[in-house]
Amino acid sequence: MNEIACRADPDAAVTRGPNDYKSDVKPVWCPGCGDFGVVNALAKAMARMALDPKDVAVVSGIGCSSRIPAYMSSYGFHGVHGRALAAGTGLKVARPDLTVIVTGGDGDGYSIGGNHFLHACRRNVDMTYIVMDNHVYGMTKGQASPTTEPDWDSKLSPDGTGLREFQPLVVALATGANFIARGFTGDPNGLAALIEQAVRNPGFSFLEVLSPCVTFRPEQKEWKKMVRPDEFSPTADVPRAARRLLRDTGFDLGVLYAGERPPYAPRGPRAVRAPADLEARFVL
Amino acid sequence: MSAHTRARTAHSKLPRTVAEFMAYAYSMEVEASERYAELAEQMSAHNNREVAELFAKLSRIEGKHRDQIAARMGWTSPPDVEVFRWTTPEGPETTDYGELHYLMQPHHALRLAEHNEQQAVEFFERFAAARVPAAVQAAAREMAEEEREHVRLIREWLARVPPLEPGWDEDPDPPAGAD
Numbered sequence: 001m002n003e004i005a006c007r008a009d010p011d012a013a014v015t016r017g018p019n020d021y022k023s024d025v026k027p028v029w030c031p032g033c034g035d036f037g038v039v040n041a042l043a044k045a046m047a048r049m050a051l052d053p054k055d056v057a058v059v060s061g062i063g064c065s066s067r068i069p070a071y072m073s074s075y076g077f078h079g080v081h082g083r084a085l086a087a088g089t090g091l092k093v094a095r096p097d098l099t100v101i102v103t104g105g106d107g108d109g110y111s112i113g114g115n116h117f118l119h120a121c122r123r124n125v126d127m128t129y130i131v132m133d134n135h136v137y138g139m140t141k142g143q144a145s146p147t148t149e150p151d152w153d154s155k156l157s158p159d160g161t162g163l164r165e166f167q168p169l170v171v172a173l174a175t176g177a178n179f180i181a182r183g184f185t186g187d188p189n190g191l192a193a194l195i196e197q198a199v200r201n202p203g204f205s206f207l208e209v210l211s212p213c214v215t216f217r218p219e220q221k222e223w224k225k226m227v228r229p230d231e232f233s234p235t236a237d238v239p240r241a242a243r244r245l246l247r248d249t250g251f252d253l254g255v256l257y258a259g260e261r262p263p264y265a266p267r268g269p270r271a272v273r274a275p276a277d278l279e280a281r282f283v284l
Numbered sequence: 285m286s287a288h289t290r291a292r293t294a295h296s297k298l299p300r301t302v303a304e305f306m307a308y309a310y311s312m313e314v315e316a317s318e319r320y321a322e323l324a325e326q327m328s329a330h331n332n333r334e335v336a337e338l339f340a341k342l343s344r345i346e347g348k349h350r351d352q353i354a355a356r357m358g359w360t361s362p363p364d365v366e367v368f369r370w371t372t373p374e375g376p377e378t379t380d381y382g383e384l385h386y387l388m389q390p391h392h393a394l395r396l397a398e399h400n401e402q403q404a405v406e407f408f409e410r411f412a413a414a415r416v417p418a419a420v421q422a423a424a425r426e427m428a429e430e431e432r433e434h435v436r437l438i439r440e441w442l443a444r445v446p447p448l449e450p451g452w453d454e455d456p457d458p459p460a461g462a463d
Binding site: 019026027028029030031032033034036037040141185186187188189190212214215221224 | 318322323325326327328329330332370373374380381382383384385386388459
C-alpha cells in the first residue's frame, strides 16, 4: 500500500529537499515546455512525502514527457510506446512495497496505450498515472493526438481532423479509477499537492496534467489564463462526479473523484510442494 | 514572447514575527535562484549561451540575496519553511517556465527579471500595509526598498544590452516544420 511507502520515517537521519529527487541528467525539452513543471512538482511531492528514492520507481512509455524517469533520482524504467501502464502494473504487483508512478503523454497513454489505460483503471492496482496532456504528438513533429481539438488546423491535418476529442476523465471514471484529478504545469506547487494526494490515495490514481507544447501548439501559452484552479470538489460518489463532468470546461482543476475501492492485491502463492502439484492444477 | 501576465502573488498566512517574515523572503529568493539556474540549463541545452550565462548570473545574484537575508538574521541553517506556501502558483520572483523561448535574447531575459523584481516590490509593499506587527511592517518596507533598488539595477542593465532585433525568433530550420 502506498500509505506505507509514503510514510515519513521519524527515525530517518536524512532530510531530502526537492533537488535530491532530481538526477544529474538535464532535460532536453524545448524551453517553455510544460513538462519542466511536472519534474519540479514531482520532486516537491516526493520531498513532501519524505519518500526514499530507492523505494520509488518512475515508469514511462515513449514521447517527450516519457523522458521523465531519466530526470529523477529514483529508479526508473523507460519502456515501449503505450506500454508504460503494463510495465508499471507488473512492477507494482511484483514489488508492492514500491511507490510506482507511471508517466507519459496523451498520445502514449490514450492512443497507443489506450487499451492499457482502460484496464489499469479497472484493475485498480495501487499506483499513480500522470499524463502530461498537450493535445499533440510533439516528439514526432506535431501530429494530432486523441485529445487534439477537431478543428486544429496544421500542416499534418489541414482543416483539422474533424474527430471528437477523447475524454480521459470520463473514461477514467467509467472504467473504475479510484482517484481522478486534473492539474496544470503552470502551477507546480498546486500540482505537487495533487501528486501527493494521488500517490497517497489507495488504488489506481489518474492525474491528467495540462502541459503546454510551446513548439507545436504555441497558442497553449494562453492556458494559464484559461485554467480554473480548485474548480472540482472531491467526491467519493461516482454519479456525482459524472454529473460534474457534464459541465467540465476541460480547464477545471482539482480532485474530481477520490474513491474508496480496495486496490487490487494478488492472492498469495499457494503452497506447492513439488512441480507436479503445480502441473496438476493445469491438467485439462 | 508573450507578455508576462502572472497573477498577483500573496502568501496564505500573515507573518507574526520578523523571523517568520524573513523566512518568506528567504524562501522567495531560494525559489528564484533555483529557477534561474534551471533556466540557464535549459538555454545551455539549446546552445543559447548568451542567455544561459545571463540566467546563471541572475541565479547567483538571487543566491547572494538569499545569503544576505540569512546573514542578517544570523541563520546558520535554512529556516523551516513549507514547500507549498504561495497562494498563487509560485513565488513573486520566480520566472514562469512558459515564458522561455529557445531563441530568446538577453533583452527578453532581463525583461523577465525586471518583472520579477517589480513583483517582489509589490509583494513586500502588501506586507508593509497589512495588519501585522509594526516590526514586520518596518522590515517589509525595508525589503520593498531593496527590491526597488534591484528594479533600478535591472533597468540599467537592460539599457546596456542590445535592443530586440526584428525577426529574433526566425529559425531557418524550425522544429515545427513538417516536411
